[in-house]
Amino acid sequence: MDSGAPNLTELDQLAAETGSLTGRKHLLSLTVENKPGVLARIAGLFSRRGFNIDTLAVGPTEDPNFSRMTITIDGAKHPIDQVTKQLNKLINVVKLRDMEPRETTAREMALFKVSAPVESRHEIMQFAEIFRGRVVDVSRKSMTVEVTGPADKIEAFERMVRPHGLIEMVRTGEVALGRSPADS
C-alpha cells in the first residue's frame, strides 16, 4: 500500500472472525428469568435455527426469581458463537456463560438398571464401587446403580455394564459451576 500514511491498516493483514466451528463440546450456563414460557422460547430458538441440544438441565438457583439452565451442545456441528448470540438476544436470558472446560466443575447423575443374576451381581457391584456409584435398588434379576460425575465417567460406566445387559438408563444432563480461584 503506497498511500504514504504509515499507520494505516493493511487490508491483507486483517483476519476474519472465525466464530464458526470449534470442534469440541460446549457447556453453556444460562441464568434465566423464572417466568412462564422461558423454556419454550429457548427450545424453540434451538429448533428454529437448526441447533441440536445434547443435554439440558433446568433448576432453581439461590435467587427464586431466576433459574439456571445448563445446555451442552456440540461445537463440531454448530457455530457456538451464533448460538450464544441468539440466546443472548432473548430478553429472559439474563446471563450466559460459555464455560471454560478447565475452569469448570461439571457433574451429571445417571441411573442404570442392569440385568444382575446372582453370578454377575458381584462384578457389577465392583464396577459400582470403582466408579463410586451406589446401588439404589435391587431385585432378584436386576440392580439399579446411581453414578455421579462428569459425562465421560458416566459414559465409561455405561460401557462397563452394557455387556451385562443394560435394561434401562436415564441421565440428568450435566450441571456446572465455574471453579473459584484457590485463594478466594
Added chain:
Amino acid sequence: MMEALKVEGVEYIFGIPGGANLPVYDAVHGADFTHIHARHEQGAGHMAEGYAKASGRVGVTFATSGPGATNLVTPIADAQMDSVPTVFITGQVRTDLIGTDGFQEADITGITYPIVKHSLMVTEASQIPEYVHEAFQIASTGRPGPVLIDVPQDLGRAEIDYEPNTKPVELAGYKPSVEGNINQIKIAAKALASATRPVIYAGGGVINAEASEELRELCLVDDLPVTCTLMGLGSFPAPNEQWLGMLGMHGTRAANYAMDEADLIVAVGARFDDRITGKLSEFAPNAKFIHIDIDPAEISKNVAAHIPIVGDAKAVLTALTSEYRALQPDGTRLAEWWGRISEWRKEYPLTYKDSKDSTIKPQAMIESLNRATNGEAIVTSDVGQHQMWVAQYYDFPQPRRWINSGGLGTMGVGLPFAIGAKIACPQETVVCVTGDGSLIMTVQELATAVSNDVPVKVLLMNNGHYGMVRQWQELFWDSKHVAIEMGESPDWVKLADAFGCAAARVDDKADLDQAISDTLAEEGPALLDVRVDPTENCYPMIPAGAAARDMVG
C-alpha cells in the same frame, strides 16, 4: 392500559374488537388516541407497521383472542424480519378458561415465540401498565421489533392503581450496545483509508437509526461509492454521483459488480441476506468486511466480519467519520476504482425496451410516477415484480419514503402500509404501487381508507398474473406455467367503486401521465387500474444461488 399508552405518547391505534378484548375497547371509548378500525386484523397490523416505518414511532395494534390474534401472525413476522417497532395487544380468554380450549382460545404467545422480539403474557392485572412500558421500550430500542402483550379478558377489566411512569424500565436481560468500540472504529477508519476499491453497503438499519445524514457525511469525506439494500433505499439520497443504485438479486450491475471486485466492504445496518449475497461462497471474493450493526447476532452470521462493530449506526458513523477525516485519506487513490465503476454504469444502465404500440411497460409506469411526484411521495409496495421496478426506477431522496416488505416478502402489505403511512404523515402524498396478485389479498382495507377518510392513492400495476412467479416459471421451470393467472376477475374499477373509492383505468401509454396525475389529484382515496404488458420480466437478475458476476438480462 390506556393511561400507560398515553404516557407512551400513542396517538393512533389500529385494530378490531371482539369478545376477549371488549374490556380494552370499553376503555378506548373516551381515550386520548384515535382508533382506526381496520377490516381484518392482518390489515390492522400492517397499518401499524406502515405508521411505524413512515414516522419512526411505535405502531400499535389491538386484536381479540383466537382468530383475531392468529390473524396478526403475518404482520408480527413481517415486523420481526424488517425490524419494525410495533406493539401488538391481544385479548385472551378468561384466566379460568386458559388451557381448556375455550371459545376463541389460541395460545398466541406460544404461536408467536419464534417471530417476536419479546412477548408478555399478563397473569395479574397489576402487570398491565408495567408491561405496556416494557413493551414500548423493547420494541423501540436496540434493533427494533414486534412485542406482543396478551391480556386475558378478566384481567383486562380489573380495576388497578396506576401512577404514570415515564422512567425507562430496568430490564436485567436487555442492554443494547449503542456506542461502538472506539478501538474497532479506529481500525475501521484506517482500513477504509487504505482501501482502493471500497464500497459502502447500507441497509435498513441506517434508516431505523435515523443515521442518513451521518452516512452522507462519511461518504463525503472523500468520494466513497454507496449502494443500498432494498430496505436501505432512501438512506442515501438518490440519484447521486456516488450512488450505485440498489444491490442484490435485482440490483444494478454497477452495484453488484462493485461488490464483486471490492477490496473493502463497509456494511452498515445490513445483514447479508441471501437476496444480497447470491451464492455465499462466491460473494465479494476479494473483500474484507467491516460490519456495523446494533444486533451482535447479525455479525458474522452469514459473512465473517474482519472488523465487527456492535453499535447504533448513528453513533458509530459519527465516530467513524471523524476518525476517517482525521486520517486525511487520499481521495486520488479511488480514481481508478471510479473509472471502473463508471464503465459499468455506462455499459449497463437500468433500461428496458419501450413498446412499439400503445402498450404500457411496467417500468414506464414507475418512471411516470417518479416524474409526477418528483420523487417526493411516500411510496409503499407489495411484493413481486412491481416492488422491484419501484426499487429500480423510483428515486428516493430521503429516508422513510419507501415502505415495503423486504425480509418476509409479504404480499398484501401495500395498501395497509399506505393507510398507516398516510395517517402518520397526513401532509405527504402517499402512493401504494401494487400488483393485482397482491392487492386482492388485503383489498378489504379500501373500506378502512374510505370510511376513515384516508386519501391514499393506489396505482395498480395490473398484468393479470403473479408476475414474478410467472417470470420464475418461465426462466427456471421450463415455462410450465401453473396457478399464476388472475384472469379478468375482479373488475378493479367496479370493485373500488363499490368501496366508495374513486377509480379509473388506463391501458394506452399516451394517456398514462395524465391518468396518474388525475389519480394523484383526487381528494379522497383513489385507485388507478394500469394495464401493463403481462410478458415483461424484471431485469437485471442474479438467478437464485448464482454469483453477482453471473447476472442475467
